[in-house]
Amino acid sequence: MPELPEVETTCRSISAWALGCRIDKVIRRRTNLRLPIPDDLDLRLRDQSLQAVFRRAKYILLRFERDTLLIHLGMSGSLRRAESHTPLKTHDHVDFVFNQGEVILRYHDPRRFGLIVWAGEDHDKHPLLSHLGIEPLTAEFSGAWLYRATRERETEIKLFLMDAHRVVGVGNIYASEALFRAGIHPKTAARKLSRRRCERLSLSVKETLEQALRSGGSTLRDYVNGTGNPGSFQLELSVYGRTDQPCLGCGTLIRQLKQGQRSTFYCPRCQR
DNA sequence: ACTGGATCCTGACTGC
DNA sequence: TGCAGTCAGGATCCAG
Known part of the structure; x- marks a missing residue:
């Protein structure tokens, strides 16, 4: 569901209401997700207050004392605020109860x-995070970096963008959107991109993600942020989910294809 | 090392 | 209605 803008929006909205709140108890309603949910969540977190909420790639980190x-x-998945009287829905797997049950x-x-797991002493060294690539909204992710990283890479550029070992946070929606914005065909071999096109693509990725962030992310089915509000970037999507609808730039019908078992959307005229 | 494919799971939707 | 098939915002593991 969530890509970088949705995860970042979730972090920001949780920060806005939960920082400083103290854990009363943790209720675990099932023992595993993709990985086992630690059985000492409640035992260890009780009485600790929430100090920080931040993100690495599409992972959310909750730092307690x-x-x-x-x-x-x-x-x-979603992580959102609920009240003691908020009715429980199917698939509400874990509750972090704060301030004597207030929120x-x-x-x-x-x-x-x-997944929900302990991050350990140094979260950057956690096995799930240690191999991750660079953040797209930093200066490090530049045209020069992209040009260097794509040399000799036979992979189609869309799959490259979605490979978290290289650059993180760019999922299926924003990969299609960024390539449209850059005028690059999603099946282009990564190594064939010129320096100039790498420059353009790195900018397009940043602009697409930043625009989505300003809209609070995309809500296609059920995404909600940490206060339970949906995003609105789905209204600004240029190609994603728009198969057979006219391109907003040239009117040519948007096409859909499969890459790595995921749908890709593109304009055959604007993207070469 | 790189690349493509299968896989985990539920729910929404489509077509018969 | 019901049922089967397809598809969905992610990431890991495995084989070649």
């Missing part, structure tokens, strides 16, 4: 592709 949690939302941070994930 003595422990840090690593959370991933997978395809269908709850509730983890919901129908497909259970997400």
Whole structure:
């Protein structure tokens, strides 16, 4: 479900209400997601207050006084505020109950592709994070970097953009959108991109993600941020999900194809 | 090392 | 209605 803008939006909205709140108890309603949910969540987190909420790639980190949690939302997860009277929904797997039950941070994930694990002493060294590539919204992710990283790479550029070993946070929606913005065909071999096109693509990735962030992310099915509000970037999508609809630039019908078992959307005229 | 494919799981939707 | 098939925002593991 969530790509970088949705995860970042979730972090920001949780920060806005939960920082400083103290854990009353943690309720775990099932023992595993993609990985086992630690059985000492409640024991260890009780009485610790939430110190920081931040993101690495599409992982959310909740830093408490003595422990840090690593959370991933997978395809269908959400982490949002609930009240003691908020009715429980199917697939509400974990509740972090704060301030004597006054507010709850509730983890919901129908497909259970997400995960909740301890981050350990140094989260950057955690096995799930240690191999990750660079953040797209930093200066490091530049045209020069992209040009260097794509040399000799036979992979289609869309798959390259979605490979978290190289650059993180760019999922299926924003990869299609960024390539449209850059005027690059998604099946182009990464190594064939010129320096100039790499420059353009790195900018397009940043602009696409930043625009989505300003809209609070995309809500296609059920994404909601940490306060339970949907995003609106889906209204600004140029190609994603627009098969057979006219390109906003030239009117040519948007096409759909498969890359790595995922749908790709593109304009055959604007993207070469 | 790189690359493509299968896999985990539920729910929404389509077509018969 | 019901049922089967397809597809979905992610990431890991495995074979070639």
